[in-house]
Amino acid sequence: MPYRSTEILRADAGHPVPIDVIVLAHDQRHIRRKLLHMQHDDVVMLDLREPVMLAHGDLLLLEGGGCVEIIAAEEDLYAVTPRDRLHLVELAWHLGNRHLPAQIEAERIVILRDPVIGAMLKGLGAEIAEISEPFHPMRGAYHGTGGHGHHHGHGHHHD
The missing domain is CATH 3.30.70.790 (UreE, C-terminal domain)
Structure with missing residues (x-):
């Protein structure tokens, strides 16, 4: 049975010692709900209320205690x-x-x-x-879950 996490502790907060790490590329760190594989073959079911952008060093707090650290690939x-x-x-x-x-x-x-x-x-x-x-790209002003979340008529400029 996989571990479960519904809470994140940001990298700049105090750190408990993680039980394992999860290595993710930049485009895998924008996430809400997903099975994530730790380096030592265990799995964490991440289940957040809303999408977040995980940063290098963030911790997934595990139900029942412990945490897993996010590492930027x-x-x-x-x-x-x-x-x-x-x-x-x-x-x-x-x-x-x-x-x-x-x-x-x-x-x-x-x-x-x-x-x-x-x-x-x-x-x-x-x-x-x-x-x-x-890779740590800047977060955009528009970071919805689908597409790039804004509309301003690409290619349809009105002078």
């Missing part, structure tokens, strides 16, 4: 380095215009590897490096 990414701060803003705008998940930092932007987007960014003057590390 390493993913194949591009580190995008701009010429300067203004160029970083320009590159972020181009990525946001395409609704791509992005981890925006002070000196770089991290995105999932995509050769077409990589070529576009190089064409805009960015340096691109292939990296493999946990």
